[in-house]
Amino acid sequence: MKPLSMFTLVLTLFCLALASVAPAQSYKAEYKMSLVLGTAFPWGQGGEIWANLVRERTDGRINIKLYPGVSLVQGDQTREMSAIRQGVIDMAIGSTINWSPQVKELNLFSLPFLMPDFAAIDALTQGEVGERLFSILDNAGVVPLAWGENGFRELSNSRQEIRTPENLKGMKIRVVGSPLFLDTFTALGANPTQMSWADAQPALASGAVDGQENPLSIFTAAKLHTVGQKHITMWGYVADPLIFVVNKEVWNSWSEADQAIVRQAAVDAGQQQIGIARKGLVEEGLPLLQQISDLGVTISQLNPEERQAFVTATRPVFDKWKAQIGAELVESAEAAIAARVK
Numbered sequence: 001m002k003p004l005s006m007f008t009l010v011l012t013l014f015c016l017a018l019a020s021v022a023p024a025q026s027y028k029a030e031y032k033m034s035l036v037l038g039t040a041f042p043w044g045q046g047g048e049i050w051a052n053l054v055r056e057r058t059d060g061r062i063n064i065k066l067y068p069g070v071s072l073v074q075g076d077q078t079r080e081m082s083a084i085r086q087g088v089i090d091m092a093i094g095s096t097i098n099w100s101p102q103v104k105e106l107n108l109f110s111l112p113f114l115m116p117d118f119a120a121i122d123a124l125t126q127g128e129v130g131e132r133l134f135s136i137l138d139n140a141g142v143v144p145l146a147w148g149e150n151g152f153r154e155l156s157n158s159r160q161e162i163r164t165p166e167n168l169k170g171m172k173i174r175v176v177g178s179p180l181f182l183d184t185f186t187a188l189g190a191n192p193t194q195m196s197w198a199d200a201q202p203a204l205a206s207g208a209v210d211g212q213e214n215p216l217s218i219f220t221a222a223k224l225h226t227v228g229q230k231h232i233t234m235w236g237y238v239a240d241p242l243i244f245v246v247n248k249e250v251w252n253s254w255s256e257a258d259q260a261i262v263r264q265a266a267v268d269a270g271q272q273q274i275g276i277a278r279k280g281l282v283e284e285g286l287p288l289l290q291q292i293s294d295l296g297v298t299i300s301q302l303n304p305e306e307r308q309a310f311v312t313a314t315r316p317v318f319d320k321w322k323a324q325i326g327a328e329l330v331e332s333a334e335a336a337i338a339a340r341v342k
């Protein structure tokens with residue numbers, strides 16, 4: 001062998017060896033985080049906290065930019081999960097409702113009147129049920145890291161006080177995401193119509209729909225009283241947690257140390273975000289309710305009998321969807337809720 005070709009061979013071998021030991025860490029200049037709501041809302045604030053913690057703790061190796069309004073999927077929030085899997089979105093904080101068309105088990109949280117209080121949400125997300133849902137998400141092709149919260153979804157409308165299913169009869173209600181919501185509102189005698197959050201606000205403003213359901217933190221931040229929403233019923237029928245996730249390829253491109261940082265930052269941000277989402281709803285006197293009634297909105301609290309009428313009317317929907325979600329998972333959830341520490 002000529003000295004030159006010997007040299008080439010050695011060089012080639014050296015390069016090959018180097019390539020196999022050096023981790024393939026080509027970090028992107030920027031990672032895209034998808035969110036439905038921006039930083040005026042607890043949801044977006046959670047995203048901002050997560051992004052800031054990651055930037056600080058990785059000394060800027062991982063830079064995250066927020067894309068609120070699910071703008072990476074043109075506002076179509078039910079396509080977000082597919083876009084994360086495909087890598088159109090690098091990471092997201094998403095509602096279980098918006099991802100439930102692809103991951104049917106996430107409909108668990110949309111079962112009417114499953115969770116009576118905040119402790120019940122925690123019993124699911126912070127316990128064995130939460131772990132099972134994370135392994136389902138992992139199998140579905142994303143990396144789940146932590147839980148956050150959108151919140152208990154209360155009913156608002158422009159027409160009248162609602163205390164009974166009869167009061168809801170024929171009312172046009174905007175709903176989101178899973179067909180489970182169509183079933184629930186149909187069972188209550190309402191006229192549900194599915195649309196994205198982006199379309200919901202103009203539809204409320206024009207009167208194309210009479211009402212909607214969302215956490216009160218969204219009601220105030222989106223100023224829904226200015227689009228005619230004058231009546232709220234506190235019925236706490238469902239609550240949607242948020243989940244912090246990363247696309248698998250992106251995750252695998254990070255060093256183990258950076259993976260640990262991103263995971264811990266998600267857990268820390270999730271805890272803070274849940275505190276923000278519950279603000280005004282857990283303190284003595286429920287200050288958020290006072291703030292909303294000061295805007296001229298009537299807030300109706302249901303007594304146990306009134307609430308029970310809604311539970312009874314939606315029970316067939318619960319039973320139908322229990323089978324679709326998986327009876328065993330739903331029963332584990334019920335057991336965890338029954339055993340919760342209040």
Ligand code: X2X
Pocket residue numbers: 036037077095097098150176196197213214215240
């Ligand atoms: O669209 C909604 O109602 C919202 C913002 O709460 C969700 O994304 C589930």
